[in-house]
Amino acid sequence: MKRIIPITAGVALAATIAVAADITPENVAFDEYGAVAESLTGVAGDPAAGLVAMETKSQGNCFACHQISAAAEIPFHGSIGPSLDGAGSRWDAAQLRGIVATAKNTFPDTVMPSFYKASGFIRPGDGFTGKAGTEPLPTLMTAQQVEDVVAYLLTLTE
Amino acid sequence: MTKTVLKGAITSIAILAGAGMALAEGGLVINGDLELTTEAPAADHLAGHLTTVYSGWVFRDSFTQAMEMDDFDNPGMLFVDAGEAMWNEPAGTSGKACADCHADASESMAGVRAVYPKWNEAAGEVRTLEMQINACRTENQGAEALKYGKGDIVSLEAYISMQSRGLPMNVAIDGPVADVWAQGKEMYYTRTGQLELSCASCHEENYGNLIRAETLSQGQTNGFPVYRIKDSVLTSASGRFVGCVRDTKAETYKIDSSEFVALELYVASRGNGLSVEGVSVRN
Numbered sequence: 001m002k003r004i005i006p007i008t009a010g011v012a013l014a015a016t017i018a019v020a021a022d023i024t025p026e027n028v029a030f031d032e033y034g035a036v037a038e039s040l041t042g043v044a045g046d047p048a049a050g051l052v053a054m055e056t057k058s059q060g061n062c063f064a065c066h067q068i069s070a071a072a073e074i075p076f077h078g079s080i081g082p083s084l085d086g087a088g089s090r091w092d093a094a095q096l097r098g099i100v101a102t103a104k105n106t107f108p109d110t111v112m113p114s115f116y117k118a119s120g121f122i123r124p125g126d127g128f129t130g131k132a133g134t135e136p137l138p139t140l141m142t143a144q145q146v147e148d149v150v151a152y153l154l155t156l157t158e
Numbered sequence: 159m160t161k162t163v164l165k166g167a168i169t170s171i172a173i174l175a176g177a178g179m180a181l182a183e184g185g186l187v188i189n190g191d192l193e194l195t196t197e198a199p200a201a202d203h204l205a206g207h208l209t210t211v212y213s214g215w216v217f218r219d220s221f222t223q224a225m226e227m228d229d230f231d232n233p234g235m236l237f238v239d240a241g242e243a244m245w246n247e248p249a250g251t252s253g254k255a256c257a258d259c260h261a262d263a264s265e266s267m268a269g270v271r272a273v274y275p276k277w278n279e280a281a282g283e284v285r286t287l288e289m290q291i292n293a294c295r296t297e298n299q300g301a302e303a304l305k306y307g308k309g310d311i312v313s314l315e316a317y318i319s320m321q322s323r324g325l326p327m328n329v330a331i332d333g334p335v336a337d338v339w340a341q342g343k344e345m346y347y348t349r350t351g352q353l354e355l356s357c358a359s360c361h362e363e364n365y366g367n368l369i370r371a372e373t374l375s376q377g378q379t380n381g382f383p384v385y386r387i388k389d390s391v392l393t394s395a396s397g398r399f400v401g402c403v404r405d406t407k408a409e410t411y412k413i414d415s416s417e418f419v420a421l422e423l424y425v426a427s428r429g430n431g432l433s434v435e436g437v438s439v440r441n
Contacts, residue, residue, distance in 0.1 A: 063370060064369050064370045065369065075371075076368075076371035078367070078368045078370050079368040080367045080368070080369060080374075111355060111359040111364070113352070113353045113354060114354065121350075121351060121408075122348060122349065122350050122354075122408075123351060123403075123408040123409045124351065124408065124409065125351050125352065125404070125408040125410075126409075128405065128407060130400065130403070130404035130409065131409060133352070
């Protein structure tokens, strides 16, 4: 629904509606293990869009750290994190949503960045400019991109 | 945890060595006769963090490694020549060259690079080599300070570093520098920026691992100045730090800030025992 509005009603209106409807970063409800039961948008994730967000450097950039056999067409997969092959069998949607939004709630000292977190950083920057940024920062991924990535990860079954 | 990471690194070194023809057999040997130490037992202050320290050279591909093994192939040597010319050229209101005060660099500058950053008693501060070069220019030569990171200052640094090539890094961490060193250590482990990564996240916990297409090294500074093939530029450690902090989506420190002096001292001390490489080559 929401994703159709930008085309018909214009960007400004869409942005207002998206903010109103999405769960904001500070309101995401993590359980004690770091999982997030509720969809951040209420709109089903799109796995193909999820893979695009994962590959894009300014969004997920997941391949900097992770390897995925099913995405062999994407060159150069990193080895900092574990292979994501079978992630959709190891974790359910709520757990994956939590890991992608703020992995530190699931894996306490992990180097994996938080993709849906807007404030509470040390020396927050303005993207990759090296200049100071102002919190809340735009999240690394939008709420819908988180849902799309979760949908893609759920396809990685073994 | 440290053990697993170390195993990962050693495996990848073995792989690099395997891909690198006979290179790893004899390690880093320059011009066929000067053997440099690229692997050394970690300094005591790294206990619980690292057991072995490695030069960044170890983690590069065989092509890049080979470029550093022959001075004719090492593009950094052109900057050394430029630095030598500056060393001998009068500058500033004094009309004096570096050579007028320090004479033959091969004697007066031997061992200097290995102990920097270092305490300067008269100034009451820790100085990096870049700071010391600028102090000599402004106070002794009457010349203008040079910009850090790349360009003339790094050429001079390269010429000075070459006079210590092969000597082990031996930076002092106690006495008057203790507080600054502790500040640098604190910075090394602080997770900055929107990506919440510290130097340790990449260079202590993940050296030997791939970040996309690039193999992470321990982020040692013994090889600086570094000729970066990707940018065709000779860079100083401070220049590299700016890039690494920026890449965490953080507000960087100023290149000539006291913070980076502290960080440079601390990082240099992590490489104690590794050879000064003079001018190194990295991709």
